Amino acid sequence: MEATVLDSWVLAEFETPDVLVDATRQMREKGFQGMDTYSPYPLHGGSEALGLPPSKVPFIALCGGLTGLTTALAMQTWMNTYDYPLNIGGRPLLSLPAWVPITFELSVLFAAFGIFFGLLGLSKLPQPYHPVFESDAFRTASTHGYWLSVPHATGQDASAVIDQLKALGATQVTVVTGEKE
Amino acid sequence: MAQTAATAPLDPLEPRDLVAPHHDDKSLNETLLDHVWRKPGKGWFMLFGLTLSALGLLVVGVTYTLARGIGVWGNNQPVGWAFDIINFVWWVGIGHAGTLISAILLLFQQKWRTSINRFAEAMTLFAVMCAGLFPLLHTGRPWFAFWLFPYPSTLGAWPQFRSPLVWDVFAISTYLTVSALFWFVGLIPDLAALRDSSKTKLQRTIYGLFALGWRGSGRHWHNYKIAYLLLAGLSTPLVVSVHTIVSFDFAVSLLPGWHATIFPPYFVAGAVFSGFAMVITLIVPARKYLGLRDVITDRHLENMNKVILATGLIVSYGYMMEHFVAWYSQNQYEMWTFYVNRATGPYAGVYWLMIACNVITPNIFWFKKCRTSIPIMWVASIAVNIGMWCERFIIIVTSLSQDFLPSSWGIYTPTWVDWCIYIGTLGLFGTLFLLFLKFVPAVAISEVKELQLELKHARHNSHGAH
Numbered sequence: 001m002e003a004t005v006l007d008s009w010v011l012a013e014f015e016t017p018d019v020l021v022d023a024t025r026q027m028r029e030k031g032f033q034g035m036d037t038y039s040p041y042p043l044h045g046g047s048e049a050l051g052l053p054p055s056k057v058p059f060i061a062l063c064g065g066l067t068g069l070t071t072a073l074a075m076q077t078w079m080n081t082y083d084y085p086l087n088i089g090g091r092p093l094l095s096l097p098a099w100v101p102i103t104f105e106l107s108v109l110f111a112a113f114g115i116f117f118g119l120l121g122l123s124k125l126p127q128p129y130h131p132v133f134e135s136d137a138f139r140t141a142s143t144h145g146y147w148l149s150v151p152h153a154t155g156q157d158a159s160a161v162i163d164q165l166k167a168l169g170a171t172q173v174t175v176v177t178g179e180k181e
Numbered sequence: 182m183a184q185t186a187a188t189a190p191l192d193p194l195e196p197r198d199l200v201a202p203h204h205d206d207k208s209l210n211e212t213l214l215d216h217v218w219r220k221p222g223k224g225w226f227m228l229f230g231l232t233l234s235a236l237g238l239l240v241v242g243v244t245y246t247l248a249r250g251i252g253v254w255g256n257n258q259p260v261g262w263a264f265d266i267i268n269f270v271w272w273v274g275i276g277h278a279g280t281l282i283s284a285i286l287l288l289f290q291q292k293w294r295t296s297i298n299r300f301a302e303a304m305t306l307f308a309v310m311c312a313g314l315f316p317l318l319h320t321g322r323p324w325f326a327f328w329l330f331p332y333p334s335t336l337g338a339w340p341q342f343r344s345p346l347v348w349d350v351f352a353i354s355t356y357l358t359v360s361a362l363f364w365f366v367g368l369i370p371d372l373a374a375l376r377d378s379s380k381t382k383l384q385r386t387i388y389g390l391f392a393l394g395w396r397g398s399g400r401h402w403h404n405y406k407i408a409y410l411l412l413a414g415l416s417t418p419l420v421v422s423v424h425t426i427v428s429f430d431f432a433v434s435l436l437p438g439w440h441a442t443i444f445p446p447y448f449v450a451g452a453v454f455s456g457f458a459m460v461i462t463l464i465v466p467a468r469k470y471l472g473l474r475d476v477i478t479d480r481h482l483e484n485m486n487k488v489i490l491a492t493g494l495i496v497s498y499g500y501m502m503e504h505f506v507a508w509y510s511q512n513q514y515e516m517w518t519f520y521v522n523r524a525t526g527p528y529a530g531v532y533w534l535m536i537a538c539n540v541i542t543p544n545i546f547w548f549k550k551c552r553t554s555i556p557i558m559w560v561a562s563i564a565v566n567i568g569m570w571c572e573r574f575i576i577i578v579t580s581l582s583q584d585f586l587p588s589s590w591g592i593y594t595p596t597w598v599d600w601c602i603y604i605g606t607l608g609l610f611g612t613l614f615l616l617f618l619k620f621v622p623a624v625a626i627s628e629v630k631e632l633q634l635e636l637k638h639a640r641h642n643s644h645g646a647h
Contacts, residue, residue, distance in 0.1 A: 017634065024399075037399035040206065040374065041631035047403045055407045061415075079331060079339035086341060101348040101426050105355040108419050112359045112412060116366065119408040123401040126393035133396070141397045142373040144206035 008177045010150045010161045011135055012170035017043050020146040023168035024049040027150065030164070034151045038132070038141035057118050064114020065107045072106035073099060134176045206630050209476075213626045214378060216471040221619055224470060232611030239605020242598050243318065251321050253598045260581040260593035265315040267573040268603050270427055271455070272312035272610075273353070274448075274569060277420050278456020279305025280360060283367075284416035287409075293484055295632045296476040299371075299625045300467070301460050302364040307613040308459075309357045311606040316349065318602070345429040352426040359419055363412045366405075369395050370627040424449045431576065437514040438523075438580035441506065447499030451569060454492035454539070457485050458565035465559045467618060476624050479553055486552040489565065493543025496572075500540065514585055523579050527592055531571045532579070538568025 014020040021043050027035060028051055037046050080086070081093045120126070132138050132149060141147050148170075150161050162173045221229075246253055256263035279301035286294035317323045329350045331340050340347045372392035379385040395401065428448035431439040461482065468477040507515040523532045542564045545551040552558065583590045617623070 038397045039399070039402070040370065040397055041627040041634075042402040042406050043399065044634075046399045050399050050403075052400065052403050055404045057404050057408045058411060061411050075331060076342040080342050084337070084339040088341075088343070091343070095343060098343040101345075101422070101429070102342060102351045104418075104422055105348075105351040105426075108415050108422075109355040109358060112362050112415055115408045115411050115415075116362045119366065119404050120393070122404045123398070125395065125401070128389065128394045130394060130396060138396075139377040142370065142377045142395070143210045 008152055008158070008175065009131060010152060010158050010165065010173060010175050011132060011138055012148050012150070012162075012165040012173045013137065013140070014146045014148065014169055015171055017146050019169045020148060021045050021049045023165070023170070024148055026168055027148070027164070032150050032161075036149045038138070038145070038147040038149065040142055040144060043146075056122060057115060060114045060118035061111045062114075064118075065111035067114075068107040068110030069103060071110070072103040076102060131176050135174050137172060137174060138176075206633070209630055209633065210374065210378065210626065212472065212475060213622050213624050213629065214375065216473075216618065217375060217620065217622060218378075218380065222470075225615065225619070229612070229615050232608045232615060235604050235608020236612050237605075237608070238601045239609055242601030242605050243314075245598055246318060246602070247323070251319065253596060255593055255595040255599050257591075257593075259584065259589055259591045260578055262319075262577055262581065263593050264595050264599040264603060265319040266430075267570070267577050268606065269312050269315035270448075270573045271570050272308045272315075272606065273356075273424065273427055274452035274455045275459045275566075276305040276308035276312065276356075276360070276456065277424060277449075277452035278460050279303070279308070280356075280363075280416045280420045281453055281456065282460070283363065284413040284420065287413040288417060292632055292635075293481055295628045296473075296478075296624055297460065297464065297481055297485075298628075299364075299367065299621075300464060300623055301456075302360065302367065303614065303617045303621075303623075304456075304459060304463065305360050306357070306364055307610045307617075308456075309353065309360060310613070311610050313353055313357065314602075314606060314609075316346075316353075345426065345433055348426045349430060352423045356419060356423045359412070359416060363409075363416055366409055366412060367625055367628075368621065369393060369405075370397065371622045371625065373397065374626055375622070420452075421449055424452045436580050436584055437507075437512070437518040438503075438576065441503060443499055443502045443506070447496065447502075450492045450495035450499065451572060454489060454496050454543075455566060455569035457489045457492065458562040458569070461485055461489070461558055461562035462566060463614065465555060465562075467623065471618065471623055473624060476629055482555070482558060483549075483552045486546045486558055486561075489562070490543050490546035490552075493539060493546075493565070497540045500536075517583070518580060522583050523575060526579060526583065528575060528579050528582075532575050535568050535571035535575055538564045539572060542568065 012023075014023060017039060020037060020039065024035060024037055024046070025048075028049065035050060037043060037050060039046070043049075076099045077094060085093050087093075132141075138145070138147060148165070150165070152158055152161055158175050162175075165173055254264065256265070279298075282294050282301040283298040287298075317326050320326060320329075328334070329340060329347065340350075369392060372388050373395040376385055376388040376392045379388055425445035425448065428444040432441060432444040434440060464477060465482070468474055504519050507519040523529070542561050545557065545561060550557075551561070578593050582593055
């Protein structure tokens with residue numbers, strides 16, 4: 001289960017990706033929930049450290065592909081066999097081999113849409129505003145910084161969390177607050 | 182290389198000089214983003230002016246065609262298809278290297294693709310856009326192009342799904358869409374990097390809009406990695422299917438020189454061949470101008486030349502098989518096409534140019550000296566591009582101009598409008614490409630960084646084992 005989204009985060013920067021993954025794992029073992037890592041490229045072992053369940057993208061892609069497949073077959077059969085039959089040299093109206101190219105293309109197209117919109121949907125993108133952007137230092141997350149965010153309840157003292165993060169090797173720690181998602 | 186047995190189990194094929202080892206994440210950023218933030222130099226503007234003028238020719242050619250009808254083109258009976266389909270197939274073929282580099286090499290875990298995939302994918306997109314123009318204009322009334330799609334029209338008619346031309350419509354539009362999605366998904370993390378290192382508010386806003394709010398979250402990467410891999414997995418059969426379907430346009434007909442079962446694989450190989458050649462043609466000057474030698478190393482160029490050699494041999498085999506089957510069938514029309522018309526007929530010059538460029542040229546890459554020499558590979562890559570264009574010309578024009586009945590033979594000559602549109606698409610391609618080089622990182626930064634880290638780990642492990 002996801003932890004409820006709170007509106008205050010502790011952001012900590014780490015020196016290297018390996019330290020970050022390590023720190024994430026240890027923080028999770030301590031019972032922190034709803035944490036997130038931020039890095040310019042996927043961290044090796046990052047998903048495991050966060051304890052994420054397997055991605056749903058492949059399932060959505062499969063559904064997309066199957067939708068494309070059935071749409072294409074149904075469309076071609078109905079349009080060329082029943083609704084608008086054209087007799088060309090007496091060739092069969094329902095000619096499955098001729099349906100293959102378009103069926104394949106539409107399956108791929110719908111699967112690709114599934115992947116793309118699935119990715120956006122699961123990641124809740126586009127999301128032009130997010131509280132982490134409030135921190136100027138956080139801008140390194142997309143270039144050369146490795147960050148960890150730990151949510152904590154508003155008004156609660158964050159110093160305990162900060163101390164623990166520093167003990168795990170955080171080079172700088174900031175606290176951001178923002179609107180509720 | 183003084184590689185010991187300790188490093189061998191890692192991967193004997195793993196090249197060690199993919200990224201100059203002195204780089205860390207920060208300096209990679211600076212190197213790879215530099216050309217976006219830097220003001221373009223004189224060279225860029227001169228090239229841009231050149232491609233814009235060529236683009237002007239496209240406007241002239243297309244406007245004239247739309248105003249007067251496609252009668253202003255050189256094609257007529259018996260050559261009903263000429264420049265438009267030649268250029269269409271040629272451009273689609275060029276596009277294929279992009280997807281191949283991105284997708285197939287990703288699936289095969291060829292690490293060297295990382296530095297060139299962004300480049301090649303951009304090439305795919307722009308090439309497919311150029312390709313799409315030709316069938317569109319060939320319809321004569323492109324404003325009715327939507328008739329090709331199945332939509333509930335008041336005419337009560339549906340497209341004929343048993344026709345390869347309708348297959349083409351679906352293949353090309355799917356290919357363009359999926360390539361664009363693949364390219365964009367790959368770009369998102371780099372757009373975020375651009376957003377976060379931008380200097381002005383305007384830049385930050387624009388790149389921010391395109392980055393969709395990407396913040397490199399572990400939860401996002403978790404879905405992203407698998408999504409990117411799946412898109413690559415989908416693109417791989419897609420690439421093969423698109424050129425196969427394009428070749429069906431010819432292969433399902435009965436014309437001598439077209440009616441061949443070798444067409445689908447032979448077209449796919451030809452596409453990869455010309456596509457890789459185009460990548461070399463573009464990347465050699467671009468990496469110099471953009472200062473990307475640290476990530477696009479000589480090793481990359483050499484690997485690409487090996488692919489050109491391999492696909493060039495497949496293409497040569499395709500030619501051999503066409504000739505062999507023509508002889509083996511003992512069909513007089515086939516024999517005429519291959520042994521008389523193509524080799525000695527009115528277009529013999531183009532035929533022999535094709536043989537020189539496509540069969541002989543790639544063989545120079547057997548020699549390491551040629552594979553690694555920048556001037557030689559650049560000239561060879563241009564020769565391959567010309568050769569592949571000649572191949573399309575030969576397939577289409579020789580077969581149509583002299584088929585079964587000598588009384589209905591005819592000669593095709595392109596008009597100035599044909600040339601305007603062809604050169605114009607080169608201009609369109611060049612313009613889009615220069616804009617791409619200006620506004621978007623030409624190398625997939627996040628992937629290069631990831632690779633850099635992996636290489637560091639590998640190096641570390643191999644040292645540790647000593």
